[in-house]
Amino acid sequence: MTTPLVAMHDVNIRFNTTRGWGYAVTAVSADVRANTVTAIIGESGSGKSVLGAAVMGLLPNNAEASGSITYAGLELLGLTDREWDQIRGIELGWVAQNPASSLNPVYRIDELISEAAIHRRRIRRRDKRRFAADLLTKVGLPAATGRNYSFELSGGMAQRALIAVGIGLDPPLLILDEPTKGLDPANYDRIRDAIMDLAGEGHTIMLITHDVTLAEQVADEIWVLYGSRLVEQAPKQDFFATPLHPYSQGLLAAMPSRGLHPIPGESPSFFVPPEGCPFVDRCPYAVAACHELKTPSHPTEGRSVLCLLH
Ligand SMILES: Nc1ncnc2c1ncn2[C@@H]1O[C@H](COP(=O)(O)OP(=O)(O)OP(=O)(O)O)[C@@H](O)[C@H]1O
Ligand SMILES: [Mg+2]
Structure with missing residues (x-):
């Protein structure tokens, strides 16, 4: 074992x-x-x-x-x-049960996805869109979704965006x-x-x-x-x-x-x-x-x- x-x-x-x-x-x-x-x-x-x-x-x-x-x-x-x-x-990455309340409506999706990586992985701020685009693609969302706010997304899109946030630092x-x-x-x-x-x-x-x-x-x-x-x-x-x-x-x-x-x-x-x-x-x-x-x-x-x- x-x-x-x-x-x-x-x-x-x-x-x-x-x-x-x-x-x-x-x-x-x-x-x-x-x-x-x-x-x-x-x-x-x-x-x-x-x-x-x-x-x-x-x-x-x-x-x-x-x-x-x-x-x-x-x-x-x-x-x-x-x-x-x-x-x-x-x-350890966590994707919470309720996407609507877990995605901060004040920030764009690409900011939510890249924030931890900017602090932890020294991703440059100006590269955040590209960083977020890769993760959004991974969960089957168009890269342009990064420019949206969470309240602009459907439930299914918000759920996928939340997964993209959760996998941002690639936790095992x-x-x-x-x-x-x-x-x-x-x-x-x-x-x-x-x-x-x-x-x-x-x-x-x-x-x-x-x-x-x-x-x-x-x-x-x-x-x-x-x-x-x-x-x-x-x-x-x-x-x-x-x-x-x-x-x-x-x-x-x-x-x-x-x-x-x-x-x-x-x-x-x-x-x-x-x-x-x-x-x-x-x-x-x-x-x-x-x-x-x-x-x-x-x-x-x-x-x-x-x-x-x-
Ligand atoms: N903060 C809290 N204070 C008091 N009780 C709580 C709290 N959080 C959860 N509980 C209770 O703990 C029990 C288990 O809750 P939990 O959320 O783990 O259920 P679950 O299996 O995830 O259910 P669901 O499928 O509805 O999400 C429930 O009785 C719930 O009411
Ligand atoms: Mg539950």
Whole structure:
């Protein structure tokens, strides 16, 4: 096995809210291998973005994180702002979930794309248009888009411009949060192709997405989050051929290509600490011991599943 680029060990993240503690990530242990695409899938509120934000050191002040997340051996949890300045955008790139609010409307797109490179890579200001044009082309946008402001772009164009900003310093690790959300088929295809190109160039990608079809198309590894826990982790082929966790099975059965069967029941409460399998109340196979299940099993090499059935 190669050394993982990102290694998570027993990561727990909770939020201090006016309604008490809310549990966003519980006991997540998993590795991201270099030069792979890991798709992190699961329903809304399952903890995908919070986990991505933790890797980027972008958790809000009311978050409390414990455990360990390393990047190339460097412990990320607990780095100072100054230490983050040395690696954020440079080693780890982040493309946030909401392009409209992530692109500063005061600057032109080519300024947003080139700003970090001007400071970090000594790109000259007068070369910024050319620098931005290369990156815009990479994400399938006309070079002239660089002269626009974000509010002049369609949602799909803004999404691609945001990816161009995120890859400006060519970080080895890219975390893309819902990069295809709300896009029409043409923009969807362009983003999917851009992700595949970036992966082909050797970037390691963590792709956070609701879209199981996209995950199937581009990922090497699948992580399934449910109710703050990593309920399954598997190589893509194994996952789609034989999903092991009952939630994973439900998630696949809900895909349009597999009949759109919804999972009956409701998601667990954010405010109840998940002690065992978070799917227990919806699971047709649940037994009493599921309430206590803390550790995943490893049915085959490279797979883990939080389920007593395996
Ligand atoms: N700043 C915050 N304060 C309190 N709770 C938060 C905060 N940010 C996120 N949460 C909560 O943490 C949980 C996980 O949120 P997260 O954004 O990771 O979900 P997600 O899986 O990305 O969902 P979606 O698919 O809708 O983007 C949710 O219950 C959310 O409400
Ligand atoms: Mg999210």
